[in-house]
Amino acid sequence: MGSRKAVTFTIGYAGKTVAQFVATLLEAGVDRVVDVRALPLSRRKGFSKTALGIALAEKGIEYVHLRSAGNPYRDKKHDIKRCLALYAEHLDDHPSVLEEVDAVLAEHRAALLCVEAQPHECHRGVLADRLSERDPTRGIRHL
Numbered sequence: 640m641g642s643r644k645a646v647t648f649t650i651g652y653a654g655k656t657v658a659q660f661v662a663t664l665l666e667a668g669v670d671r672v673v674d675v676r677a678l679p680l681s682r683r684k685g686f687s688k689t690a691l692g693i694a695l696a697e698k699g700i701e702y703v704h705l706r707s708a709g710n711p712y713r714d715k716k717h718d719i720k721r722c723l724a725l726y727a728e729h730l731d732d733h734p735s736v737l738e739e740v741d742a743v744l745a746e747h748r749a750a751l752l753c754v755e756a757q758p759h760e761c762h763r764g765v766l767a768d769r770l771s772e773r774d775p776t777r778g779i780r781h782l
Contacts, residue, residue, distance in 0.1 A: 648750035677709025
């Protein structure tokens with residue numbers, strides 16, 4: 640990548656249509672979406688794994704589902720602080736998760752995807768923070 644700083648994007652699809660979501664990714668120059676939901680299913684039309692993968696491919700964006708990066712504590716979302724703290728501990732106990740995420744981000748303008756609109760209310764925000772700690776030269780941009 641030369642002297643160009645690596646940037647990792649994060650994006651949540653809550654409140655967006657598929658068209659708005661894809662437009663945001665295209666505007667940022669994203670070429671790969673890394674879905675970090677443990678279960679890539681959605682009640683929102685177009686955001687389940689297969690439909691989303693097709694919509695992204697039609698615009699030249701690769702879709703990768705990384706189940707291992709999902710939050711095994713998502714059932715505790717009623718207490719978001721606790722939920723995210725447990726996820727952070729999970730990453731401490733499973734450093735291979737960050738290695739996997741790093742590997743699928745490498746050489747791409749990639750975005751970590753989950754549902755929540757705000758990264759501080761989502762495990763993708765914890766992932767982004769940890770990636771930044773691993774590589775302080777990495778830029779993080781929340782879309």
